[in-house]
Amino acid sequence: MLVALLLLLALSNDVRVNGDGGQCEHNLALKPRPHTVSILEFGAVGDGKTLNTIAFQNAIFYLKSFADKGGAQLYVPPGTWLTQSFNLTSHLTLFLEKGANILGSQDPFHWEVVDPLPSYGRGVEVPGGRYQSLINGYMLHDVVITGNSGTIDGMGLAWWELFSSHSLNYSRPHLIELVASHHVVVSNLIFLNAPAYSIHPVYCSNVHIHNISISAPPESPYTVGIVPDSSDHVCIEDCLIATGYDAISLKSGWDEYGIAYGRPTENVHIRRVHLQAYSGSTIAFGSDMSGGISNILVENVHLYNSNSGIEFRTMRGRGGYMKEIIVTDIEMENIYTAIAATGNCGSHPDDKFDPNALPLLDHIILQDMTGTNITIAGNFAGLQESPFTNICLSNITLSLNSLSSITWKCSNVYGFSDSVLPKPCPDLETLSDCLSLMSINGKTAVM
Secondary structure (H helix, E strand, O other), rough: OOOHHHHHHHHHHHHHHHOOOOHHHHHOOOOOOEEEEHHHHHHHOOOOEEEOHHHHHHHHHHHHHHHHHOOOEEEEEEEEEEEEEEEOOOOOOEOOOOOEEEEEEEHHHHHHEEEOOOOOOOOOOOOOOOOOEEEEOOOOEEEEEEEEOEEEEEOOOHHHHHHHHOOOOOOOOOOEEEEOOEEEEEEEEEEEOOOOEEEEEEEEEEEEOOOOOOOOOOOOOOEEEEOOOOOOOEEEEEEEEEEEOOEEEOOOOOOOHHHOOOOOOOEEEEEEEEEOOOOEEEEEEOOOOOOOEEEEEEEEEEEEEEEEEEEOOOOOOOOEEEEEEEEEEEEEEEEEHHHHHOOOOOOOOOOOOOOOOEEEEEEEEEEEEEEEEEEEEEEOOOOOOOOOOEEEEEEEEEOOOOOOOEEEEEEEEEEOOOOOEEOHHHHOOOOOOHHHOOOOOOOHHHH
């Protein structure tokens, strides 16, 4: 078994070092736009009081005319720019100068209600529609949202209060949502106080999110940083994220709706990020994963001051899979549960889900991890009808605090381990089939 494990880890290193190296190695260099206009040219007033929605809408409508001329840039100068939701267009760069602050209106009547995503079937918080996000794109190509450390502030307090008091008419909006779009870049910005998610690429391809900061207060309910959702070829790197719930959460649809839509999240590379998640997980997979999640590489990550480090979530009725995932070179500090996987997390959109749609969690490599002030090293609770399989642990050292009474919890899980302290449960010391992760024709080569 030890020989097999060492061979497996050598192969996983070959993917990262000698192979493609991950999606982040394939990002295209940005070309400057040949045309630039300022939001001031469309009557915007940056006093934090004047509503500038029409100015943003008119500016972007004007810039559509440059789509076949190399695209254009909308420049937002220093100031505080209050606005409702607005939609981007293809071949556009939205650039926020240092000192520029786009503020989202706190009045729900300023936010359009849109249809639920087809892979969810309804709003995730309230049945029915959902509030449109602050900055939106639908079926776009070549979109850049960037700046010189400008800020996008969702002013989320009013939304958090509505959520906590069960007073929402529709599900909360996000700061940025891009749907069915390709070649998207989000960079060099600060995101504050999202009503729900900060950045939500859904049904997207070729997404590069880098050099951004995301912050929401610890008490903000279910605020999440970045959510790649039924999207592929995604790179997230060099980011600092601190949120109320999850920092990064990978998703792919909800129960029968996600199964029917059938679009997985795959070929995602996450590296060089610093993550804090107060009540959730710094990196979460699921629980909405009915379209599948696979071919994920997470490396060189710092996780701190959080409830959970790496967590896989699912439940009966989800269907789908989470497989071929490598998590390596992880540093944890002050984490309650370092590694977790649960088969009983979440809820259902309605009573039409299939209880026999069982999820698959298989071929997960967790290696080269250190942790200090950890309370629980690992908690694995699979389903009796669909145990978690081929969970491969190597070179993990977790220093537990004085509050720790249980080091590992395991049920309905199978895998093996080498050089792991504290010693895992016997369930994680069984013979395993991890080598099939690195198949001759795949071995996460699409990474």
